[in-house]
Amino acid sequence: MPESNSVGIVTPQYVHIDKPLELKSGTVISSYNLVYETYGTLNAERSNAVLVCHALSGNHHVAGVYEDKPKSTGWWDNMVGPGKPIDTDKFFVIGMNNLGGCHGSTGPASIDARTGKHYGANFPIVTVEDWVETQAQLAEHLGIHQFAAVVGGSLGGMQALQWTLDYPDKVRHALVIAAAAKLTAQNIAFNDVARQAILTDQDYYGGDYYSYNTLPRRGLRLARMLGHITYLSDHSMASKFGRELRDGKFSFGYDVEFEIESYLRYQGDKFTDLFDANSYLLMTKALDYFDPANAYNGDLIAAFKAARASFLVLSFTTDWRFSPERSRDIVEALLDNNINVSYGEITSTHGHDSFLMNDAYYHQLVRTYMKNIEV
Amino acid sequence: MAINETTLPAAVAWRPDFAAIANWIKPGAKILDLGCGDGSLLKYLHQERNIFGYGVEIDDQNVLGCLQNGINVIQNDLESGLSSFANDSFDYVILSQTLQAMKHTAEIIQEMLRVGREGIVSFPNFGYWKNRMQVIRGHMPVSESLPYRWYDTPNIHLCTLGDFEELCHQCNAKILERRVMNGDRQIELLPNLLGKLAFYRFERG
Numbered sequence: 001m002p003e004s005n006s007v008g009i010v011t012p013q014y015v016h017i018d019k020p021l022e023l024k025s026g027t028v029i030s031s032y033n034l035v036y037e038t039y040g041t042l043n044a045e046r047s048n049a050v051l052v053c054h055a056l057s058g059n060h061h062v063a064g065v066y067e068d069k070p071k072s073t074g075w076w077d078n079m080v081g082p083g084k085p086i087d088t089d090k091f092f093v094i095g096m097n098n099l100g101g102c103h104g105s106t107g108p109a110s111i112d113a114r115t116g117k118h119y120g121a122n123f124p125i126v127t128v129e130d131w132v133e134t135q136a137q138l139a140e141h142l143g144i145h146q147f148a149a150v151v152g153g154s155l156g157g158m159q160a161l162q163w164t165l166d167y168p169d170k171v172r173h174a175l176v177i178a179a180a181a182k183l184t185a186q187n188i189a190f191n192d193v194a195r196q197a198i199l200t201d202q203d204y205y206g207g208d209y210y211s212y213n214t215l216p217r218r219g220l221r222l223a224r225m226l227g228h229i230t231y232l233s234d235h236s237m238a239s240k241f242g243r244e245l246r247d248g249k250f251s252f253g254y255d256v257e258f259e260i261e262s263y264l265r266y267q268g269d270k271f272t273d274l275f276d277a278n279s280y281l282l283m284t285k286a287l288d289y290f291d292p293a294n295a296y297n298g299d300l301i302a303a304f305k306a307a308r309a310s311f312l313v314l315s316f317t318t319d320w321r322f323s324p325e326r327s328r329d330i331v332e333a334l335l336d337n338n339i340n341v342s343y344g345e346i347t348s349t350h351g352h353d354s355f356l357m358n359d360a361y362y363h364q365l366v367r368t369y370m371k372n373i374e375v
Numbered sequence: 376m377a378i379n380e381t382t383l384p385a386a387v388a389w390r391p392d393f394a395a396i397a398n399w400i401k402p403g404a405k406i407l408d409l410g411c412g413d414g415s416l417l418k419y420l421h422q423e424r425n426i427f428g429y430g431v432e433i434d435d436q437n438v439l440g441c442l443q444n445g446i447n448v449i450q451n452d453l454e455s456g457l458s459s460f461a462n463d464s465f466d467y468v469i470l471s472q473t474l475q476a477m478k479h480t481a482e483i484i485q486e487m488l489r490v491g492r493e494g495i496v497s498f499p500n501f502g503y504w505k506n507r508m509q510v511i512r513g514h515m516p517v518s519e520s521l522p523y524r525w526y527d528t529p530n531i532h533l534c535t536l537g538d539f540e541e542l543c544h545q546c547n548a549k550i551l552e553r554r555v556m557n558g559d560r561q562i563e564l565l566p567n568l569l570g571k572l573a574f575y576r577f578e579r580g
Contacts, residue, residue: 312442328459331449331459332459332460332461335429335449335459335460335461335464336461336464338405338427340447341429341447341449342438342441342442342446342447342448342449343448343449343450343451344438344450345450345451347435361435361439364439365438365439365442368439368442368443369442372442372443372445
């Protein structure tokens with residue numbers, strides 16, 4: 001059931017964008033669908049719009065529940081709602097499923113109108129810059145000329161950063177949470193192992209598994225299990241599972257024995273019913289490619305010269321996938337450009353997943369910052 | 376954009392220690408305030424001198440206070456230095472009544488000299504006569520400017536005017552100006568005895 005301060009029952013909306021989109025890879029998509037949800041009311045000045053960008057496995061369903069599906073609570077419902085840190089009594093909040101996703105926006109699992117078949121492996125690789133472009137198209141469709149704020153965690157934070165570079169006059173504030181200005185080699189390595197798990201699954205069929213009425217379940221499951229380990233901290237795993245055994249003793253075999261094994265397998269299995277393997281591949285690539293400093297010989301300070309927004313950058317002490325050091329890289333580049341920036345380093349035990357959790361200090365930081373935004 | 380006047384944070388009231396620092400600040404300067412608390416000083420300097428700046432603060436409640444005051448704040452431990460800040464990137468680096476609570480005393484002075492063109496430090500003068508009286512009577516001083524008991528004080532590096540000037544010399548910091556206060560009065564006569572709060576402005580020597 002929705003909490004009393006939930007946005008309540010929500011309904012996704014669709015828009016068909018007919019304007020061709022030239023992707024960073026050079027490929028052109030002639031038209032595409034975007035699915036999105038909105039919460040709150042756009043004010044008469046159209047100055048209170050907030051875009052929430054989702055991470056790897058997120059989507060447009062940020063807050064509220066669907067009618068007749070009481071368990072379908074949005075992924076950031078603790079953050080977005082009336083009286084919540086991103087207050088829908090003040091702001092008009094938009095969540096959009098990214099292009100290439102698998103929850104309603106055009107992606108690899110969609111039917112290509114030209115062939116009548118699934119795009120599959122023919123769906124082009126998209127980047128964070130491409131996503132920002134499609135989000136700008138949605139803003140235009142909704143009559144929003146400037147966002148009060150663009151907000152995101154992890155891969156979503158990268159989109160918030162990119163917004164301030166591509167459309168400096170169209171975003172007044174960026175909230176960049178548990179993100180990075182580029183992935184480290186270690187981070188790319190994790191992504192590639194996840195991709196290899198999918199690509200080497202014999203049910204992958206070069207990305208055209210839809211035609212074979214199957215899916216690379218084993219590969220996607222492994223990819224998710226690996227990802228999940230990196231989103232938690234050593235501490236949170238130890239305190240949640242420790243070395244607990246399901247049956248209280250060793251069974252000297254390879255079935256589930258430790259609770260952590262049970263948990264990871266369950267998470268992996270659940271994910272294969274919810275997410276498309278091709279979308280997963282594509283999202284991890286967008287993460288790997290993101291590097292706004294690349295066009296400036298690796299100089300992030302030069303990259304941020306274009307930015308005009310004010311920033312709130314947040315990181316979590318036990319996040320080792322997107323560590324506080326990576327957030328400080330962003331802060332340092334902003335400082336060197338005399339940009340308004342505040343940085344909060346939140347003591348949390350939950351690793352990268354902290355950005356989705358209900359932490360009092362974290363939520364107060366976002367609440368206080370959002371409160372001071374003039375609309 | 377409609378600005379709702381009632382949501383604007385209230386102005387910071389005049390304080391003698393804030394005014395003493397504001398006196399030294401050129402209008403429009405870029406400022407870094409180390410251990411900035413809830414951002415009141417930066418907000419005051421913005422009101423009085425139209426400065427642009429950032430605060431550095433470790434405490435969660437103070438970081439929230441800065442956001443409430445609309446002040447840029449970087450959550451960071453001063454004891455680990457100022458590596459986030461580039462050489463010569465500020466007109467002034469301020470350390471207001473924080474030096475006495477720091478472990479890395481000489482290091483922070485050196486970092487201030489690296490990051491700022493000028494440094495401003497203020498601290499409670501341990502040489503103030505009332506402090507000396509308490510020591511003579513056999514007790515560690517507890518006063519308005521040093522309100523803690525010896526066992527719960529965060530102030531681990533208390534000093535007198537002379538002690539601080541010696542540290543500046545050691546750190547190759549050239550003292551440009553000194554001001555000693557007792558409440559809102561400026562002390563000219565016997566400052567190390569009659570001054571409660573000391574302010575120094577310095578640059579690289």
